[in-house]
Amino acid sequence: MAATNAKPSDIAAVTGITTVAGTAKGNVSLRAGTGNTHTLSIDKPITTTAGTTGTASGSVALEAGGTITLTAGAGAGTITTNSFGNAVAGDVFIHQVDGGVARTITLSNAINAKGGATGVAGAASDGGKVTVLNDNGAILVDATVDVSKAAAGTNDGTIALKATGNIT
Numbered sequence: 001m002a003a004t005n006a007k008p009s010d011i012a013a014v015t016g017i018t019t020v021a022g023t024a025k026g027n028v029s030l031r032a033g034t035g036n037t038h039t040l041s042i043d044k045p046i047t048t049t050a051g052t053t054g055t056a057s058g059s060v061a062l063e064a065g066g067t068i069t070l071t072a073g074a075g076a077g078t079i080t081t082n083s084f085g086n087a088v089a090g091d092v093f094i095h096q097v098d099g100g101v102a103r104t105i106t107l108s109n110a111i112n113a114k115g116g117a118t119g120v121a122g123a124a125s126d127g128g129k130v131t132v133l134n135d136n137g138a139i140l141v142d143a144t145v146d147v148s149k150a151a152a153g154t155n156d157g158t159i160a161l162k163a164t165g166n167i168t
Contacts, residue, residue, distance in 0.1 A: 030157035032064035036099030039066035042077035065099030072108035086122030087111040098136040116150025125150035127157025140163030
């Protein structure tokens with residue numbers, strides 16, 4: 001999803017994103033801007049689970065200069081990149097760029113990047129990579145981040161957190 005040469009005011013509010021990765025991945029990239037007032041609040045689910053068995057799920061990249069929040073509550077700001085069958089889960093990258101003022105990344109809802117969560121899992125049903133990077137501020141995690149492999153999978157995924165402030 002991209003709007004070439006568009007200003008933020010040109011883009012209407014988005015109420016939820018679901019991609020279906022078939023033979024090509026359905027990736028999601030959202031950038032709110034690089035200034036410290038450019039916030040990104042995810043209050044509806046983002047799902048990139050593949051629609052075809054044995055196909056890797058799409059990735060999710062979120063970036064802003066202001067605060068980034070996955071809102072709490074059922075049906076709210078979840079991110080799901082689970083794989084379908086014998087394939088790896090999609091990766092998740094959340095990045096708060098240094099907008100000149102310390103801002104917090106708040107993960108108040110689940111991130112699921114599980115391998116082989118549906119369909120017939122196999123040796124390639126590995127978990128995805130979840131990376132959360134805050135160039136100027138803290139990271140608050142108060143929800144589950146699951147990067148587990150399917151029983152038949154080879155490797156669990158990885159979780160990487162880095163911030164200039166506290167990680168709690």
